[in-house]
Amino acid sequence: MKKILNLLFKGSASYYIWVGFLLVCIIQGLLAYGAQFNHGLIVTHMRDSVSWGFYIGNFTFLVGVAASAVMLVIPAYIYNWKPIKEVVIFGELLAVAAITMCLFFVLVDMGRPDRLWHMIPVVGRLNFPSSLLDWDAFVLNAYLLVNATVVGHLLWKAYKGEAYNKKIVVPLVIFSIPLAVGIHTVTAFLYNGMASRPYWNSAILAPRFLASALCSGPAVLLILFQVLRKITAFEIKDDAIHKVAELMAYAMGFNLFLFGAEIFKEYYSNTQHLVHYEYLFFGLHGQPSPIAWYAWTSLAFSIVAFFLFLVPATRKNLYTMNIGAVLIYFSVYIEKGIALIIPGYTPDTLGQIYSYTPSMTELRVAAGIFGTGFLIFTLLVRIGIALLFGSPEKSGDLRTAGGTPLVEAEGSV
């Protein structure tokens, strides 16, 4: 245990700078949230017209990241695809961090966080099964629990220097696959089920969520693997990275196809429901839309990234592939964070326009939550690397924490 604590408190200068930066993010976020707690959500730019905004957009994006990180498990475990297998643990660590951020984003969006206990079964009073938010709370917490258990077990066994228990890990990992699909589907249904908002009331919303999530989560992991490979003892073959990139190309292609289907339906039928897309890409009543710039950026990024990942030459070139991964990350972040929520509310149900963009408080609180998530992820990855692959940093002594590498332990699978 002492070694683990050492691991967290001692590191290179860049480690200190990174953790210090995250702590600054968290502290300023807490201060911003303190003001919001005192004055109410009026310090955000959300109003009755646009009653969900940046917080819920971030929540939706991170549900996708959490879901897709584990979807890498599917080829690894079902097809016994070795190159990806060793990276699955990081997908699960990412899922734990992302779900934690999701729950924080919901919490800061609540008008009465002090009444959170009303949502606890038996103690509170749920509107189950008709409320989709109840379903969402249920699957998100179940997903967090399953992933935390798997990750905890793997790390604990590695710490003890024992092989992990297949009877615990394999069923849980298999169970986490439908749950991963479930969290994103239920989150999509939360919007999808609102008949009052034609922008979301489309049957392909859930498939679109899954397709875009299968791009954004792996994009995070691709970058992460290369960073870890550079600065730690973690090893991953280019082959695995290219496999993940290939999967992302298909997912992005499908995502663009679904988006095109949506655009065709709206523009060809040309009903009044088109106003939401008009607001997203252009503006209404001669007023330019403040989010059009984001929408076009997101679309352009998606298309460029799709071709970078589709063409084998650019996919297998780490330089162009990394550009593609960054483009995909931001394209999906804009798509979920801004282009999904805001046009759904603009114009509102009575046709009125309130031009929402996030307030400084919303940006600060979001930065605080991202800081928390990244801190959790950093610490977990650091422990994970040390236990499974030896030293957390390349220069350090290998396997100081005395663990058996997962890769070896997995030889028994």
Add this chain to the structure above:
Amino acid sequence: MSQPKDPDWNQVSRRDAIKTLFTLAAAYTASGCSRDADKLTSFFHSHFKELSPDQLKSNLETWERRYKKRYETDIKVSSTPAKEGVLFGYALDVSRCIGCRRCVYACVKENNQSRDPQIHWITVLQMEKDKGIDLVDSTAYYDPEKVPEEGKFYFPVQCQQCENPPCVKTCPVNATWKEPDGIVVIDYDWCIGCRCCVTACPYGARHFNWTRPGLPREDINPDTEFLGNRPRPKGVVEKCTFCIQRSRKGRYPACVEICPVGARKFGNLLDPESEIRYILKNHRIFILKEELNTQPKFFYYFSI
């Protein structure tokens, strides 16, 4: 110091600890911080539908004490049950409405809405006569010297008291529901402020308290209902209740009473002799967003 071996020692100390806690709690309650004690009690209030008659009575009293402290004036909080054989319905004559917004402000006054920031349960939309009922081209922010304006007509929207309310379906904690007389109400002590219902409502009828409501003492209507117009805290959703504090006592809602042109009609849909039934029988009815199958009990009609 050696550990006492006596097995009773642990029990005695535990009992002492509990006793100390009770004493502290009692001292805290007795020391005159009744406001804080009430606040703490409110935190643990159960859902409205789970309250026994005694608990409900004590809840009402707790709130009266809290309001007295906060607003330094006496506010009566009642809980009047729905009458059997009553289903409230509302009709609005679009051809008569002149867009004066007297209903909007009579509602604010009657129902203790926040004055700063302003919360309105009724939104009056101005529409173009040559476009007809068209929400996208309407405006809620018209501000001429005089109404009605040439070429315009007015279309007030408030809670439609749906038979099939999407807001109730979406609430994660059952904090809002449809009463037997058809009124959709909110338990302000139970709402968690997630705003699913605000999103689900197709009529923009649900309003959130983005901050603590600004309600000056001299503007308070002291005759309040627990599920209706009692002052609201910050962070919860509120909405039109057909003036539940009036309608359940046989009075008209404030908006019906104030309307200078008689465009607003209200009554019991189950009573064949009521005015509302007369209107449904003798006028052509328009249902706002009928395609959503919300089945409103708020009917628009055209007398001219």
